[in-house]
Amino acid sequence: MLVSTPIGNLGDIGARALATLRAADLVLCEDTRNTRHLARVFAIGAPLSALHEHNEAHRIPEILRLLAAGRRVALVSDAGTPLISDPGFRLLRAAVAAGVPVSAVPGPSAALMALTLSGLPPQPCLFLGFPPPRAAARRASFARLSALEKAGLSATLVWYEAPHRLAATLADLATALGPRQAAVGRELTKRFEEVRRGALAELAEHYRTAPARGEITLVVAPAAEAAAEPAAAEIEARLARLLARKTSVREAVALVARETGAPRRAVYARALALNRGRADSPPQRPSRARPQAGSGRPCSED
Ligand code: SAM
Numbered sequence: 001m002l003v004s005t006p007i008g009n010l011g012d013i014g015a016r017a018l019a020t021l022r023a024a025d026l027v028l029c030e031d032t033r034n035t036r037h038l039a040r041v042f043a044i045g046a047p048l049s050a051l052h053e054h055n056e057a058h059r060i061p062e063i064l065r066l067l068a069a070g071r072r073v074a075l076v077s078d079a080g081t082p083l084i085s086d087p088g089f090r091l092l093r094a095a096v097a098a099g100v101p102v103s104a105v106p107g108p109s110a111a112l113m114a115l116t117l118s119g120l121p122p123q124p125c126l127f128l129g130f131p132p133p134r135a136a137a138r139r140a141s142f143a144r145l146s147a148l149e150k151a152g153l154s155a156t157l158v159w160y161e162a163p164h165r166l167a168a169t170l171a172d173l174a175t176a177l178g179p180r181q182a183a184v185g186r187e188l189t190k191r192f193e194e195v196r197r198g199a200l201a202e203l204a205e206h207y208r209t210a211p212a213r214g215e216i217t218l219v220v221a222p223a224a225e226a227a228a229e230p231a232a233a234e235i236e237a238r239l240a241r242l243l244a245r246k247t248s249v250r251e252a253v254a255l256v257a258r259e260t261g262a263p264r265r266a267v268y269a270r271a272l273a274l275n276r277g278r279a280d281s282p283p284q285r286p287s288r289a290r291p292q293a294g295s296g297r298p299c300s301e302d
Helices: 015-023 032-041 056-068 089-097 110-117 135-150 163-177 200-209 223-227 232-244 249-260 264-280
Strands: 026-029 048-050 073-075 125-127 156-161 181-186 194-199 216-220
Touching (some): 032 048, 056 073, 056 089, 163 216, 181 200, 232 249
Parallel strands (some): 026 048
Antiparallel strands (some): 156 216, 181 216
C-alpha cells in the first residue's frame, strides 16, 4: 500500500493513512529517522525498514515474497506521495508484473498543491521532477523543452527545485522559454508558506537578490499562455505606479515589458493611452483632504 504523508504540516495526515500505517506488518520508508518522528507523533508501532534509491532494486524479491505471503506492507517517503520524485516506482512495477494487488492512500503532494495555487491553468500540465542540477545539463534540458513547445507542446510546467538553485533555474528558464508567467510555491503547508507569482525574469531577479530558503516547487505557464497578453489592468497598474514616481515613459515601458513579459509595443501603447487620459482629464483642484482608500496612488504589491 502506497501511503502519502504530510509535506510539512503534520495536521494533514489522513485517518486512512494512520489506520493503514498502524495496521501494517512493515512500513518501508525512505529514511527511517524521518519516519520514526512521524511514527512517534502518531503512535505507529509497525517496524520500519529503509527502502531508498540505492537498495530498492535489491530488496524487490524479498518484499514480493512478503506480499505474496499476505503480509501488510506500507510504503511511505520522507514527505508527500511516494514515487513522486521519491523511491518506490521499481517496487510498484515489479508488484504489478507479479500480479500482486497494490493500492494507495492518497494525500498531500507538493506538485499538486503548487499547481492548484499557482493561478496558472491546471491542465494540461507536465510534471518534470527536479531539473538537472548542473547548469549545462539544465540548460540543455530546457532547450529540449523549448523545442517541444515549438513543435506544439502546450502545458503548465511543474518542477521541484532546491532553494540554492532557484534563481539560476528561473534565469535559465527565462532565457530558454522567453517571457512567461510563473509561480514559486515555498514551504507549502508550513508556517512560512508563500506563493510568489510573476514573470520568470522578475522572479529570477527577486531570488537572486533575496535567496530563497526552504522547500520549493516551481510552476511555469504554458507556451500558449505566454503568447497571450498579461491582463491589461496589471500592466496599467504597474505603468501608473512608475509614471507617478516620475519615471520616464521610455524607462517605465521597458521595465513593465520585462516584468510582465508583455510585448514592448503593447506596453508602450498603454503608456501613451494612460498619459493621454491624464492630459484629457480636467485639472484637479488641489485638495487638503487625505486620500481615500482605493483612490489616487495605485496599490503597492509590496
Ligand atoms: N514525494 C513528494 C511529494 O509528493 O510532494 C516530493 C518529494 S521530492 C524528493 C522533495 C521536493 O518536493 C522538495 O525538494 C521540494 O522541491 C518539493 N517540496 C516538498 N515539500 C514541499 C513544500 N512543503 N513546499 C514546496 N515544495 C515542497
